[in-house]
Amino acid sequence: MNRLAVEKRALILQCLTEGMSVRATSRLVGCSKNTTSKLLVDVGYATAQYQDQTLRNLPCRRVQADETWSFVYAKARNAPYAKNPEAGDVWTWIAICEDSKLVPTWWIGDRSYETGILFMEDLAERMAGPIQLTTDGLKSYPEVVDDAFADWMVEHRILKQKYPTEQTARTSYVERQNLTLRMNNRRYARATNAFSKKLENHAHSMALYMMNYNFVRPHRTLGRGVTPAMAIGLADKPWTHTDIVRRLLDSN
Numbered sequence: 001m002n003r004l005a006v007e008k009r010a011l012i013l014q015c016l017t018e019g020m021s022v023r024a025t026s027r028l029v030g031c032s033k034n035t036t037s038k039l040l041v042d043v044g045y046a047t048a049q050y051q052d053q054t055l056r057n058l059p060c061r062r063v064q065a066d067e068t069w070s071f072v073y074a075k076a077r078n079a080p081y082a083k084n085p086e087a088g089d090v091w092t093w094i095a096i097c098e099d100s101k102l103v104p105t106w107w108i109g110d111r112s113y114e115t116g117i118l119f120m121e122d123l124a125e126r127m128a129g130p131i132q133l134t135t136d137g138l139k140s141y142p143e144v145v146d147d148a149f150a151d152w153m154v155e156h157r158i159l160k161q162k163y164p165t166e167q168t169a170r171t172s173y174v175e176r177q178n179l180t181l182r183m184n185n186r187r188y189a190r191a192t193n194a195f196s197k198k199l200e201n202h203a204h205s206m207a208l209y210m211m212n213y214n215f216v217r218p219h220r221t222l223g224r225g226v227t228p229a230m231a232i233g234l235a236d237k238p239w240t241h242t243d244i245v246r247r248l249l250d251s252n
Contacts, residue, residue: 004031004039009249010241012039016205017212017241037201044204046248047211054234055104055214057128062098064174065123065135067091067111068181072199086199092206093119094181096174101219102228103177103210108203113140120148127153134159134171181209215239 004012008029015025016036026036070090093107093115104126109115116138132155135141145156159171215229216239222231229235239247 004035006242006245006250009039009245012036013043013208013212013241013244016040017209017216040201040204040208042249043211043244044201044207047244048203048207050248051207051211051214055102055126058097058102058104058126058232059128060097060100060102060104060131060232061129062132063095063104063123063127063134064098064171065093065095065119065133065141066171066174066178067093067138068178070202072202090199090202091115092181094174094177095119095123096177097228097232098173100228100231101173101222102214102232102234106206106210108199108206111138111140113144116140116144117147120144124149124153130154132157136171177213180213211239211244212241216241216244 008031012025012029012031015028016022020028022033022036022040026033029036068091070092071088072084072086072090089110090108091111093109094103095105096103105119105122107115107119107122109118130153133145133149134157135145136159141158142156145154149156213228215227215235218225218227218238219231222228225238227235227238229239230237
């Protein structure tokens with residue numbers, strides 16, 4: 001297979017991060033579905049590795065965490081009838097820095113303590129100092145947070161009402177992040193035929209989305225042309241999808 005030009009690969013990534021499905025992207029760009037899927041896998045590996053290495057020692061002070069639902073191949077109620085052993089509900093745990101709007105970590109799995117502790121331990125490892133952490137009332141959060149963080153590292157606040165009287169106890173930013181995710185990643189849309197057929201591709205799609213969110217797309221609340229990565233000091237200008245291709249894909 002001939003390798004696609006940098007500009008064409010960048011266009012594919014742009015389409016995928018604007019909420020288009022693999023099939024729609026392939027039709028628009030003029031390439032096969034397999035070519036688009038292969039690029040998604042390659043960029044998923046590359047962006048996940050880059051963010052894992054880069055999102056470290058972060059000076060976050062206030063962090064919000066939440067989980068958002070999706071599914072692979074079939075929803076849980078239909079999973080027993082599916083031929084795919086990976087079929088079922090999938091939960092993505094997401095953390096967001098209130099001040100920079102950076103997403104320092106995310107974790108894909110179920111909604112159990114076991115997945116929660118992996119997520120929280122990863123979050124704790126990425127923080128440069130103590131944080132105030134706000135979550136919703138999911139029963140496993142208190143135990144998960146206590147087990148993942150040292151006592152001096154976290155002040156855990158649980159939001160038990162929709163509109164808190166204390167302004168610092170809120171999950172509005174991470175809930176808005178969940179909406180942005182559903183709008184810009186087709187696999188997370190609630191009523192769609194573009195859902196993931198493989199858990200691996202679901203993870204690759206999420207890595208690309210987060211690379212676009214953290215490094216490429218300016219956030220309106222941060223000022224004109226400022227991305228979350230810029231706001232926290234990890235970049236001096238917005239990345240482009242061409243940068244992803246040249247700096248992450250072509251360097252491997």
